[in-house]
Amino acid sequence: MSNAIDLAAPLPAPSDFIRDLVAQHVAEGRYSRIHTRFPPEPNGYLHIGHAKSICLNFGIAREFGGVCNLRMDDTNPTKEEVEYVESIQRDVDWLIAGWADTKLGLKRKGAAPATQSVNGKHDFHLAPVLKTDLGPQALELSEPFFASDYFVQIHAYAVRLIEKGLAFVCDMTPEQTDEFRRTGQASPFRNRPVAENLDLFARMKAGVFPDGTRVLRAKIDVAAPNIWLRDPLLYRIRHAEHHHTGAQWCIYPMYDFAHCLSDYLEGITHSICTLEFEVHRPLYDWILESLDLPRALPHQYEFAKLIPSHMIVSKRKLIALVEAGLVSGWDDPRLPTLSGIRRRGVTPEALRAFAIGVGVTKFVSVTDIALYEHAIREDLNKRALRRLAVLRPIKVIITNYPVGQTEELDATNNPEDETAGKRKVPFSRELFIERDDFAEVPPPKYFRLKPGGEVRLKYAFIIKCDEVVKDAAGHVVELRCTADLDSRTGGANAARKIKGTIHWVSAAHAFDAEVRLYDRLFTEAEPEADGRDYKATLNPRSLEVVSAKLEPSLMQATPAARYQFERLGYFCVDVPGNGKPETQNPKLVFNRTLTLKDTWAKEAQRS
RNA sequence: UGCCCGAUGGUGUAAUGGUAGCACAACAGUCUCUGAAUCUGUUUGUCAUGGUUCGAAUCCAUGUCGGGCAACCA
Structure with missing residues (x-):
């Protein structure tokens, strides 16, 4: 008998509080299909921490017969670059190849959300395509999702919120806004008539105001204990070229406004993110619920990100190491970037075994690098x-x-x-x-x-x-x-x-x-x-x-x-x-x- | 300070009111034409104090400790 090693042998299906929830939703028939997403901002290289998120989101898609969209969360034109978009795609492809690549949700090149009517309500939706749908030309025909592809729809939602009296244009300076939000005071512009808000927002969009002079804000509760409910910003003015939409826009939606809506547009069911977004969840829900949307709403779930010992994972510090010449570049094999890890010789199988093996909880902890090294040795011992x-x-x-x-x-x-x-x-x-x-x-x-x-x-x-x-x-x-x-x-x-x-x-x-x-x-x-x-x-x-x-x-x-x-x-x-x-x-x-x-x-x- | 979240061996986790288990690490041994791998064994844990219960890691209260948020970043 041959003892040929099966490196693709499936690991035991993991279990954690998020998967338990998903399993429950599946049992209840809450959604027609489980749909997750991995939404990096293209402002840096992916690292070992992202590997955990990728494995979680794609793992769930895999285990529950779902799909996981790769989406560039690119709503800040001043920070994001095409170079990062490309590296992110390369790294994700590398990590999921042969494991979850058939679950990777992409979109046809140039596709935008379709306008449709659901239960008599106006609606937007952008369904994913899988590589298997596209055949041999998958690479040329597809691209990742981009939040910036939804600027038209997100803008339309903003207008709808204004019309419902749930958003207003605010003329305060950033400093005043901070002060008022901190102290729980209402903006003097809070009760502007709908028509005026509509007009002002249209002029913001038309580019008549300089950066920082006006924002669109949600009208929620100026004195809410949760800061994120104190009339949060929805749109800001940024006269800047965007890597994906060019000069088309001079107003850009904030993360909180764009993210939940992007999830909705793509039909995401489980929007999984790290703990620091926990306090944003009420806002995520408020926006979607306020819009009176016809399809099932996505929900946000949070987990503790991976903090490996003996490493530094912060984007800012990784950049500092590269710029100070302390390492040779983003792909230096000593760096915890996926490109560095790959260059170091770690296989995707080993990285996955580690990223899945550490588990998913809400407990913030430092994971001993020995766990990582063990996963690498175990894999390499079999194949080297x-x-x-x-x-x-x-x-x-x-x-x-x-x-x-x-x-x-x-x-x-x-x-x-x-x-x-x-x-x-x-x-x-x-x-x-x-x-x-x-x-x-x-x-x-x-x-x-x-x-x-x-x-x-x-x-x-x-x-x-x-x-x-x-x-x-x-x-x-x-x-x-x-x-x-x-x-x-x-x-x-x-x-x-x-x-x-x-x-x-x-x-x-x-x-x-x-x-x-x-x-x-x-x-x-x-x-x-x-x-x-x-x-x-x-x-x-x-x-x-x-x-x-x-x-x-x-x-x-x-x-x-x-x-x-x-x-x-x-x-x-x-x-x-x-x-x-x-x-x-x-x-x-x-x-x-x-x-x-x-x-x-x-x-x-x-x- | 306000709001939110969390706490199980050295580390990461499981136990979903009913025997605290697994992996890593460490240590000891076994095996070895890799001081690796393998195999065997050992050490080490429910944050604290009360309460509910026949029974609590699990439920409740209080406290302690840790983390997050309070960007026109994501």
Whole structure:
């Protein structure tokens, strides 16, 4: 029987308070179809925190036979850019590929909400299309949803609110508005007649007023305990070019007004967001309920966002790290951005396992990065091809092995997956082994190579260290060893019990390549705890670049594969986040995703 | 300060009035031609005080601690 690994094997269906609610709604038949959405603002790159949200929203769509729309929440023209729209699409596609891509709700390029009549009421609706609906040209025919595609409809809703006497144009300055809202006072413009409001709002739209001079406000309750009900702003004037709508508009809806309506227009049933929007929920409901809408209304549910230890996730600080040159860019493999994570060699399966595994609650907590690293190791252990590589070489001469002789030894590609087969590795008289695998003065319990000691070379012979050759400065430059020539795998002495087995490469056959050894970016679990500057807790050894000696088969390394350099860690071929090489003639560069667990390092540190 | 939300081992979570369970981490052992993986075992928990109940992590009250909101950001 083959033990071929099934990396797409479904994880047990998660359960949490939101899914419980959705299940209940399904049982009640409350909606004809469950419909979620993932609504990033295109003003930065997606990061590990978004991965949790993506997995939650797409996971629900998956588990309940629903759809999850990708929507750009782009109502602030001064902050958003096309570059981010593209990176967001790329990252979402990467994370859900083969898992929930058939649940991804997109729209036909250029499509806008349709006007329709439901139960005699005027209504707008924009249904999703799935890649499977679009066929082979899905990519060219579709695009994500954009809140900015609904500006016409959102504007119409604003007009309707004015007509109902539930919104008014306010002429106060931003400072006055803040003051009045804080102290619970009514705006002097609150009771403007509907006709005047309509006229003023039309002129706002026409561009006759400068930025900041007027806003449209909801008329709710100036003294409500919840600030968000104290006549919140619905529209502001912004004479700015928008990345998606160009110069078409000079008034833009605020988040609270646009978001609930976007959800409604798309037929969203469960609008899932993070805890900080909890206090906005009454406003979300007020807007939708005030509009007298004919279809089922969406509802908002909140969960605690992911806060991983040893990382920084805030967009602003991520930008600062990039701009200060402390990392190489948005896709630096040390960053928790999805493009950085991808470049680091983490697979979507591993990220998903982690993002789903942490669960969904309303409890704010810091998730130990060990949980993340465990998910990565578990995934990579199953899939990685084993290879021999020496990061910090020291020369070994097998004195009793004939000069000029080479033999090809069998090596297992993946002990976790016998279908991965075997390969040949060349052995010869001169080898490299890891500097750490030799100790002239060995610490207690050291069972690697030491003067007069024996160690097994993986897949090859047992060798004994006869002589330590040093340079003038006293540094060890070469080890002269003899091999037990009968101890080769399959040989007469193969069964000899030797405590230590080390990796090696043949000096004549190995090739040199750059290997980037990445480690945690921060040394502290909470880089900013106690109000300290996160720059002070940067790990000075988060990146070390070495020129390593690699077994020849790695010359054919591919970006899609994952490798385990035996006894060292998991590595991948470096591919920048945008898919384009750093230079015109890229050389082979390997990134370390993660080390193997290292009990010995812990033991050695103890003594 | 006002309003809202939360609290289960070191960490993340489950138990939906009926045996506090799982994963990670740690530790000990097993196995090993990877000091990895595997396998076995161990340690550690219901924020506090009252109340309701035959029975409370769960319901109620009060307190404590933590978080969020109080942008013409999302």
